[in-house]
Amino acid sequence: MPQRRVVTGRSQEPRQRFAEELRLLRAERGVSLRELADELGWDASNFGKMESGRTLGSPEVVEALDQFYGTPALLLALWELAVGDPSQFKEQYRRYMRLEAEAVSLWQYSVSLPPGLLQTPGFVREALTAGGLKGEELEQQVAARAGRQGVLEGDDPPPFRVILSEAVLRNSLRDQQSWREQLEHLATVAERPNVALHVLPFGTGLHGLVNTDTMFLRLAEGRTVVYVENDVRGELVEESGRVEHLHRTYDAVRDLALPPAESRTVILRMLEELPCEPST
Template sequence: MPQRLVITERSHEPRKRFAEELRRLRGERGLSLRELEREVGWDSSLFSKMESGGTLGGPEVVQALDQYYGTAPLLLTLWELALGDPTQFKEQYRRYMMLEAEATSLWQYSVSIVPGLLQTDAYAREVLSLGGYRGKELDRQVEARTGRRKLLERQDDSPPFRALLSEAVLRTPLRDKQAWRDQLEYLAEAAERPDVNIQVLPYSAGLSGLVSTDVMFLRLLDGTTVAYTENAHRGELIEENAPVEQLQRAYDAMRDVAFSLPESRSFVLRMLEEVPCEPST
């Protein structure tokens, strides 16, 4: 009989497993963090945070470690899985995050803030800090949220994404003017991608059926559509057909009176022009 495979006791959570593999590989080489710094070229404090699960690091350092240890593409694969790990999010969001990762198309309406899939790091940091996150947990939540951008940045199979933004989204700046410029520039660049459509719903359109509700629609592999509604205090995943269809009708009515795609991008650029440039030092 063939020998039975031994089931390891390593974590099944992608983020924890990634950190475990980093510790294991360094331990097998008998290296200190300082020695690894000399060998690979990144600061030892970064390796320490990666091995403790405090940060995932970036793809460049992960590729360098893969090359040094001769494990390519193991570490990069684990890093990609950890980046989309739903366990990074609070319990009520985890099922939604799993569905988002599998969706064949996505479309969203945002009342007052930039959608998470289009947020820069600085924008996400300010929004999450207003929600009470601090220190390492803030860093972790920023990394988790901005890691979702990878869903739209895949080269061959990123799902189509339509974002309908209330004008208020673009008229509510960050406190840091340069960070706000960066966010608007990111939106303008994203609007040029073939699978990303961004439309602005102007104030002149008046009240709407989603006047106080952010909503994301996910088209799933089985052809069904679910909705996730959210306000400042709670979110709800809606899977029943009737309420989802009601939300879709409200969304379609708003899209009918929104600016066209070219008009919307011009509006974003106009908002960008209104942000004063920081003086050079």
Template sequence: MPPRRAITGRSQEPRQRFAEELRLLRSQRRESLRQLGAALGWDWSLFGKMESGQTIGSPEVAEALDQHYGTPGLLLTLWELAAGDPTQFRERYRRYMALEAEALSLWHYAVSVLPGLLQTEGYAHALLSAGGIMGEELTRQVEARIGRRELLDGDDAPRFRAILSEAALRTPLEDTNEWRKQLEHLLDMGERRNVMIQVVRQEVGLHALTNTHTMFLRLPDGRTVAWVETGYSGELVQETAATERLQLSYDLVRDLALSPVESRKFVKQMLEEVPCDPPI
């Protein structure tokens, strides 16, 4: 492993530091972007964008670069810091929201919570408050989330496919009335001509998106971009090769999912299992 370098004079902003380290390591190897792309199997333009700070790529790319440069763990750690920087998260999310408003179609996979476009006010309130948001900020974020549902309204609304992990439906709200409203809302939304809801049963086991919330946006110019999110950070993926790999994973998960008809029956079964309030 190369000797540890002093950080004096280096950027302390996580995203910039990550890009600086990538440029320095490639310079020390005297390697071109095209040579790097050929060696690792990714499009060389991805590495150019990472070195310029336009994107941080994925953790898989960071791990591959660590192996290539002989810096085990260094680049992955810097990637995690860059991905977790709240300022960069807000900037990326604003860009995602702008693209979402333009999208002709959207495809989503939900790991453990229902997608925002399908949430009721009660569900959004419970989810956001569980994350520590309170007071006026909680009210503002709930209103903003519910307002986003207008995206699916109207004759020219985009097509929306939501694939839900069974885990998202096995995690109810504490308030059974609100949970019942949420399940009824899913059934109502599934009747719309532009909305398709499918469920992936737990019995299918591990799959390509087991721990990855993902939204794909098909844009008017023909491009497809993806928003990949964990509970603490999100990444806007715009590189063609990376997006295509994610789409392949999504297609594999869709093949494992129940059909829309069977999924509707499953949600109805979940609704029937919600305890009824005792008579007053």
């Protein structure tokens, strides 16, 4: 592991310390920005901007750099200090993101928005802008969401079963083209062999997850953890009794939902109902 450096002078400022650490670690490894980009799969200019302090990058990029340099969690900790808002990166959610990347199968119920793993960039941007994000912070979070979606890609992606409340398909974006792209993406993803997408139509009555976004992660060692979230808080649930109760509740909701083929037909029908794109 690279020798730790004394924090003095300019490196006492979190953003500068983060950029300085990136430059020094790359120099110690003896690689160019291009070689770093080839190794990790991100654009070299992005790494250059991070090392100059012009951008902080996304947590996924920073975690990849920690792994490449052999500095477990060091760069991520510096990144969080540089971002300056620890409330966005609570330990439970950071741990959930790590577990999500390791999961061998995933199940989700979404109350009002498409799950993060299925959101298009246009949807992410409008949703985060509505939440008050802008500028560099907005770009970081858009990039972070895109990075997470790699979980469902690759040669052997994990199975993903998702139940969408019909409200998800009715909460359209202001930008009609972005909304069309989001619905098209859901319809396309629904055809992937590793994805089972269900729509829970209006009128099915109340159920145990009515106000709670829920994601189940089955891990390689066989246990399952659950992340539950509402408008106020999120919680990582690991206690086996609570996990089992939530799983039974999820299964009951799935029994109320439409099967995948009918669900995709519902999405395609909604696409047909959208206004035609203006001619150019």
